[in-house]
Amino acid sequence: MQYRALVQTVVRHPWMYAFGLFLLVSALVLAWPSPSVSSMSRQVRAVELLPSDVAVVKVTHFDAEVPFTGTLMPVQQMLLNARVAGDIIDVPVREGESVSAGQVVLRQNNLEALSRLAQAEAAVQSSRAELETSREQMKKFRVLSQQNFFSRNDLEKAETQVAVYASQLKANEAAVMMAKKSLDDAVLRAPFSGMVAERLVEPGQLVMPNTPLLRLVDLSQLELAIQLPSNEISRVHKGQTLTFSVDAFGDEKFKALVVRLNPLAKASNRRITVYAAVKNPDLRLRGGLFAKGALVDEKAPSGLAVPLTAVQTKNGQSGVMVIREHRLFWQPVTLGAQNARTNQVIVQSGLSAGDNIVATRISLKREGAPVRYAEGTIPGSAGSPVKEG
Numbered sequence: 001m002q003y004r005a006l007v008q009t010v011v012r013h014p015w016m017y018a019f020g021l022f023l024l025v026s027a028l029v030l031a032w033p034s035p036s037v038s039s040m041s042r043q044v045r046a047v048e049l050l051p052s053d054v055a056v057v058k059v060t061h062f063d064a065e066v067p068f069t070g071t072l073m074p075v076q077q078m079l080l081n082a083r084v085a086g087d088i089i090d091v092p093v094r095e096g097e098s099v100s101a102g103q104v105v106l107r108q109n110n111l112e113a114l115s116r117l118a119q120a121e122a123a124v125q126s127s128r129a130e131l132e133t134s135r136e137q138m139k140k141f142r143v144l145s146q147q148n149f150f151s152r153n154d155l156e157k158a159e160t161q162v163a164v165y166a167s168q169l170k171a172n173e174a175a176v177m178m179a180k181k182s183l184d185d186a187v188l189r190a191p192f193s194g195m196v197a198e199r200l201v202e203p204g205q206l207v208m209p210n211t212p213l214l215r216l217v218d219l220s221q222l223e224l225a226i227q228l229p230s231n232e233i234s235r236v237h238k239g240q241t242l243t244f245s246v247d248a249f250g251d252e253k254f255k256a257l258v259v260r261l262n263p264l265a266k267a268s269n270r271r272i273t274v275y276a277a278v279k280n281p282d283l284r285l286r287g288g289l290f291a292k293g294a295l296v297d298e299k300a301p302s303g304l305a306v307p308l309t310a311v312q313t314k315n316g317q318s319g320v321m322v323i324r325e326h327r328l329f330w331q332p333v334t335l336g337a338q339n340a341r342t343n344q345v346i347v348q349s350g351l352s353a354g355d356n357i358v359a360t361r362i363s364l365k366r367e368g369a370p371v372r373y374a375e376g377t378i379p380g381s382a383g384s385p386v387k388e389g
Contacts, residue, residue, distance in 0.1 A: 046372040047328060047362070054323065054373075055359035057351045060305035062339045065294035066235055070226030072246070072278065074287045076192060076218040082211040083185035084108065088203050091214075095199055099190040099216065106188035106201075106213055113186055117179035123172040131165035138162050194218035197287075217287055222278040224256050224291055227271040231338075236261065236274055236295060244293025246285065253293075254278065254285070301337040303346040307359045311335065311345060314364055319350070321358040323371055328358070330367045 086108040093105045138159055198215035201207060224244065228236065240258040245251060256276035265272045274295075278285065310320045311333070319332040333350030351357070 046370045047366055048372045048374055049358065050374045053358060053360050054356055055307055055310060057304050057306060057347070057355040057357060058353055059303065060344065060346075061302040062305075062337065062342075062344075062346075065296055066228065066232050067292075067294050068226040068228060068242070068244075069290065069292045070224050070244075072222050072224055072285055072287055072289045072291055074194075074217040074219055075221045075223050075277075076194070077197070077287070078191060078216050079212055080105070080188055080191075080214045080216065082108070082207045082209055082213055084113070084182055085208050086110070086112070086186060086206070088201050088205045088207060090203055091199060091201065093196050093199070093214070095196050097196050098194070099196060100193045101190055103190045104187055105190050105196070105216075108186040108188075108207070110183050110186040113179060113183040117176065117183055120172060120175035120179045124169065124176055127165060127169040127172045131162065131169050134162045134165050188213060190216060192216070192218055219280055219283045219285070219287065222280050222285055222287065223259075224276045224278050226274050226276070226295075227266070227269070228274055228295075230265055230270050230272060233261070233272050233274075240295065242276055242293060242295040244291040246289045246291050248286075248289065249284070254291075258295075301346055303336060303348065304351055304353060305339075305344045306333075306347055306351070306357060308338065308343045308345050309361060310357050310359045312361065312364065321362055321364075321367070322351070323356040323358065326371050328362070328367055328369050328371060330364065331357075
């Protein structure tokens with residue numbers, strides 16, 4: 001009877017049915033257990049990182065030295081060639097001996113040059129005598145022509161003869177000069193003070209013009225030629241000091257001064273040659289020695305540095321993935337100078353010392369994902385793992 005009465009009441013008042021249904025649904029919603037934050041976190045797959053995958057942002061001083069290797073060469077050196085053909089009579093110097101400017105270092109057979117000189121000088125004397133005779137004769141013809149004893153044509157012939165003998169005299173004098181030059185070319189003199197590096201001929205050899213005879217070098221001033229990568233050339237300038245060593249003198253350091261830079265990079269390796277002057281007053285260093293050292297960069301940058309591999313681009317903005325509260329967050333940054341050798345870059349803004357960042361490439365879609373460290377460790381400020389708190 002009670003059930004039938006309830007049904008009749010609901011039929012007469014349908015709003016009561018709707019209200020009762022609403023109360024029932026509300027009670028179920030309130031009673032149903034809500035998911036915890038930890039259970040929601042488990043629904044997003046965590047990013048597992050090794051200690052090497054995480055870097056700590058810290059102040060770094062980029063190396064103030066740019067390492068290099070190069071070769072020492074004399075600034076002044078010369079290969080002396082034969083200027084005339086002839087037999088070698090004497091070579092009074094040998095490799096390693098010092099010579100002074102103007103010193104005779106080689107003699108060639110000069111008999112042929114002496115003969116040509118004697119002939120040229122005799123021809124000059126003959127031409128001079130003929131010229132004087134023709135001039136005296138022309139003077140007489142001029143006087144007699146004024147007295148009408150000779151025709152005008154005879155006087156002109158005499159004047160022409162004087163001009164011919166004058167030209168012959170000049171030609172013979174030029175032949176004398178050429179013969180003297182050939183005679184002088186048979187004697188080779190040192191063009192500057194230095195040392196004999198190579199002796200390429202011996203007495204008795206017949207040489208032709210342009211045959212290499214001796215090589216002279218001046219070791220008092222050397223030049224160190226080094227090749228640097230193009231990305232390091234901005235750290236080099238004229239007047240910069242560099243230090244180097246050579247194997248022959250162990251750890252002893254020598255100094256050089258940058259004097260010029262090649263304007264072109266080599267197409268084969270994109271390196272640029274830098275030339276540095278080396279003073280060598282005691283002649284200890286030798287040409288051709290292999291040198292290694294470092295170029296001092298007085299303007300080496302310093303600041304907060306991160307690995308280049310950590311930097312990514314999002315919507316045209318550089319940034320890194322920062323780890324905060326065990327989650328990944330995208331952090332835009334402003335970049336500064338780079339160090340190509342250590343693969344680091346200075347961060348001018350966006351990060352603070354001590355921040356933990358992901359040092360490797362990671363999908364930007366993982367932003368907000370939780371981080372789990374392998375073996376429960378994260379890298380510390382010194383790069384060694386510490387226990388996660």
